[in-house]
Amino acid sequence: MAAAAVPVPQGPLVVGVDSSTQSTKALVVDSATGAVVARGQAAHTVGGGSDGTGKESVPEQWWEALTEALRQCGTPAREAAAVSVGGQQHGLVALDASGRSVRPALLWNDVRSAPQRDRLIEELGGPKAWAERVGSVPAPAFTVTKWAWLMENEPEAARATAAVRLPHDYLTERLTGYGTTDRGDASGTGWWASATESYDEEILDRVGLSPELLPRVLRHGEAAGTVRELPDLPLPTGALVATGTGDNMAAALGLGLRPGQPVLSLGTSGTVYAVSAHRPTDPTGVVAGFADTRDAWLPLACTLNCTLAVDRIAELLGRDREAVEPGGSAVLLPFLDGERTPHLPHASGLLHGLRHDTTPGQVLQAAYDGAVFALLTALDQVLDADAAPDAPLLLIGGGAKGTAWRETVRRLSGRPVQVPRAEELVALGAAAQAAGLLLGEDPAAVARRWSTAEGPSYGPVPRDEAALERLSRVLADADGLLRHA
Helix, strand or coil, rough: CCCCCCCCCCCEEEEEEEEEECCEEEEEECCCCCEEEEEEEEEECCCCCCHHHHHHECHHHHHHHHHHHHHHHHHHCCCCCCEEEEEEECEEECCCCCCCCCCCEEEECCCCCHHHHHHHHHHHHHHHHEEEHHCCCCCCCCCEEEEEHHHHHHHHHHHHHEEEEEEEHHHHHHHHHCEEEHHHHHHCCCEEECCCEEEEEHHHHHCCHHHHHEEEEECEEEEEEEEECCCCCCCCCCCCCCCEEEEHHHHHHCCCCCCCCCCEEEEECEEEEEEECCCCCCCCCCCCCEEECCCCCEEEEEEEECCHHHHHHHHHHCCCCCCCCCCCCEEECCCCCCECCCCCCCCEEEEEECCCCCCHHHHHHHHHHHHHHHHHHHHHHHCCCCCCCCCCCCEECHHCCCHHHHHHHHHHCCEEEEEECCCCHHHHHHHHHHHHHHHCCCCHHHHHCCCCCCCCCCCCCCHHHHHHHHHHHHHHHCCHHHCCC
């Protein structure tokens, strides 16, 4: 049987890149229709640092992976008119005067800087002051805490640093030769103040970082430059390069989100976010007050225990992940790795309410309930007064394909649910950003024209108030247990 013919593109081709923790993906997309005409992917490694406790990656490997992913795309990549890079947030890339990394990048999930994080919050007025100034109470993921750690623990590397970049900045600079970033990714550093939309020189001075080492923050619609002449790069010299952004901002753009549309991302960790016209300033630290790629905001909250934790419970029970059963009084809080939302970093999983007639399927359903309850609690803190209470929840991530996840979200939220068919949303969002720059359009409108959020819709069902009440009561009563290792 002959292979299906690839449709002839109707518009210029653009490239969207997703440089994530463990691999880099590239999509070549028809800017007129959103059709993916070619794709490539290449892995890079994550190490633990010299003491084995960190999470590090060599930035030069990201570039090699990008080059390989583009090479896999073949001729379409060489015909692209614009490109944009979405990348993992928060990573600290320290470069020397020649543009080489002085040490492996400290990644978002490297939490060795927790002591520096605690000290910085205290020294600059406490959580409320940080939230009002920066928009977020920094977690150890944030770049400012990582630079403080580097200054204290590897001062020679800090002294050798001539430029500090985020992961997407690094790749964009390799493409163009210019040091630039965008407001979305910059808002996750801890040294870009959302109150002024500029670098905060007092914070930079506190951690000993000169603003001259940082990239220029581009505004929405600005170009980072053009692809310079690089013989081994499978992109045309002179192609436009958009600002790029962080992975969460790119995914929001890939869905073409309008303000107030809630997203639940079901992955190893769970993420909830929505575009907002209002600048977030949550002093509890639950909601990260990120900027989006354009001129609005992207309040976001994260839970640590989502699909991987529920799969582990299924494995312990010896059941398929979909083998849930209704009923019963069991409550399971699957906080297997501690939890971020609610803030219980030393918690472990807790099971309460077993009876003689409790079945394994009911225990598994209780694990789903506990994970979704944490996500919906975080969502309540993310959404503002402008968000419609009956707006469909957009489910994305690996868990969105699971019936048990979808039905649990419907039952505990009481909202309609929509599951977008589009995958690789970070790369698609980057492609929409590149197309918007190329065509002079709003990139979110480009993504909506591509119908990236379309997919099966499921109507609301009555909210399971009894389950929610049980979960709330057990969480409150077990507070002391959950706060101890």
